[in-house]
Amino acid sequence: MKSNTQITNIANLRHTRSGEAFDVTSDVWSFRVETSHIYVNFRDMIEISPELRESLKAVLSWYLTNRSPNSLSGLLGPFKDFIRKTYVVSGALAEITDVALLNYKVVPSAGYMVNLRSLLNKWHALQYPGITDSAARLLSQLRLRGHVKGVAVLTMDPKEGPFTSIELEGIQAAVNSAFAVGELTEPIFFMTWLFMALGCRPIQLAAMKVADVTHHRDSTGKDSFSIRVPRAKQRGSSGQRDQFKVRPLAAQIGKPLRAYASRIEAQFKDVLVDPSQAPLFPMKDPTRLEASMGFDYHYCSGALSRSLCDALKRLIVVSERTGKRIHINPRRFRRTFGTRAAQEGHGELIIAELLDHSDTQNVGVYVAAVPEIAERIDKALALQLAPIAQAFKGTLVTDVTDELKRNSTQHILDLRIDRSGAVMGSCGQNSYCRFGAPVACYTCANFQPWVDGPHEAVLEYLIARRELLQDARIAEVNDRTILAVADVVHLCRDAKRVGPA
The missing domain is CATH 1.10.443.10 (Intergrase catalytic core)
Structure with a gap:
């Protein structure tokens, strides 16, 4: 008796393309195929008869044996949607007919119908019970638009x-x-x-x-x-x-x-x-x-x-x-x-x-x-977007102490932007930085811009450089920095309006 059971179990085994074995007769499929997890609970499919359920197992086992395991999810979703909505109308399905398909066709998206047709066509071609000839003829005559891509x-x-x-x-x-x-x-x-x-x-x-x-x-x-x-x-x-x-x-x-x-x-x-x-x-x-x-x-x-x-x-x-x-x-x-x-x-x-x-x-x-894709960013747009983007991560210095002024090794300035050599802010990192100041500073959490720094000049400089570039991809390189500088401009304006604490 034990030997016969073993033979029966072996007869029920199928193998995926990569060699994993599974029992086609099981009511719950739960196993791995490489990096995919296969899970199908046939007990939950109360909308279809036991005979139709067995045919479905056989069809799905063909896909697992001959196709990628990921193909199952694209087929099962439309099929479950179909039987759920058909069940409301006619009770448990014993077979899939042309009438059931016609009643369903107008309900889901076209993409669902394309995948459902693919499953049912294969089901009929494999000659498993459950698909009427009239349903198969209807499927071959349907003109469906596929998924709208892109x-x-x-x-x-x-x-x-x-x-x-x-x-x-x-x-x-x-x-x-x-x-x-x-x-x-x-x-x-x-x-x-x-x-x-x-x-x-x-x-x-x-x-x-x-x-x-x-x-x-x-x-x-x-x-x-x-x-x-x-x-x-x-x-x-x-x-x-x-x-x-x-x-x-x-x-x-x-x-x-x-x-x-x-x-x-x-x-x-x-x-x-x-x-x-x-x-x-x-x-x-x-x-x-x-x-x-x-x-x-x-x-x-x-x-x-x-x-x-x-x-x-x-x-x-x-x-x-x-x-x-x-x-x-x-x-x-x-x-x-x-x-x-x-x-x-x-x-x-x-x-x-x-x-x-x-x-x-x-x-x-x-x-x-x-x-x-390409968008133009000017000063007005940058100032409008800056509070939303939150690109500035540093800390505004509203009270520039004498100690900060004396510590020139931490000062950030650029004579290309401001000829007077006005300090834009300080670096709070206290170590060597390989990134290009001051452009990289405004998106750095260690940057401490001074409230009286020439930040509007930095903003105008970066926007002017952007407008000179013909290649949109290159022009976009500093867009987040532009928004960070604009955010600092906002913070400085607000601080000056409020005045010292």
Whole structure:
């Protein structure tokens, strides 16, 4: 009897493309496929008959066996929506008919209907019970518009579209500052910078290992850094780490990232046979889900994305467009990466390569959006936006003491801007700074502008320089600084109106 049970169980097993086994007859599917978490609770589908449920299992098992595991979420959502709304009308479904489809067609978005048709067509082609011939004929005759792509990019949507240059610089500054004071963990810090630098997907970061971060020193002693990025959404690939693209990294991020990877590798020295295969971003609680072959201790992509979003929610970064906190997520970093590539003059083929697309059908939107992106910032607009953007992070000095005046080593001034040599403020860092004063000072938390400093002259100087530049991307470099200077101008005007305390 025990032997027969074992045979039955083996007969019910199916395997994903990457080799994970699952029981197709189970009423709850919950398992990992590399860095994806598969969860389907068939018990919750009370709207369909037990026979239809078994057919659905068989169809979904085909997708898990032959397609990417992520394809399930795009199919299950529309199907659940369909059976829920059909159930209200006719009770539990025993089969899917043309009448049920016609009653449903006008309810959801066109995109939902496209995905539902894809699932039902495959269901009928596999000849599993549950789809009537009349329903299959109707599906073949329907003319549906697919998802409308690129709207968030084309409209520069302030919640889902690309970040503006000012927003992105604000995020970068907030991430660096939060990490410096221990408010962001090292993994979150590096995740964020890799999303910004590479425009990659969460599933790609989740699949990375410490061995993917490489350091090379040439014969002249020059160091270079790079990272192998696992390719995602590639047809014909049997696993997430079958194909890679090597991306160079600037030393400013490559050097500390390599050091971080070495520390992670050391942590797994007594845990894995080959610690170089440790995940670059290990799970905090690896016991919550069973391991997937070759992906022990790796995050699932959804959990990695949520972890990043939850951490960045604590940052106070305000959009100059909305006056509200910026909505930060990996998709917006990716859209920003593609948009900035188009602004730099790259064509569709290069952008597709940078974003790891196999073709150019989804990247034209970035090129089309370029003329709508560049904005002109003048003094009046800068003064209007400054209080919203909150780019200035320093402390205004309203009472300049004799001690501050005497300590000339901390004074910030620029004869190009003010020929008299008037002091703009003091540096509170008390150490050597490699950034260019005074432009870099206004967005630095250590800057202490003096209330009588020539800040309006700095603002006019930066705006005049901006207007001389023909390239919009170069012109935008100091936009956040312009807003920070304008904020200081506001603070000084207010302080002078109020007078000494």
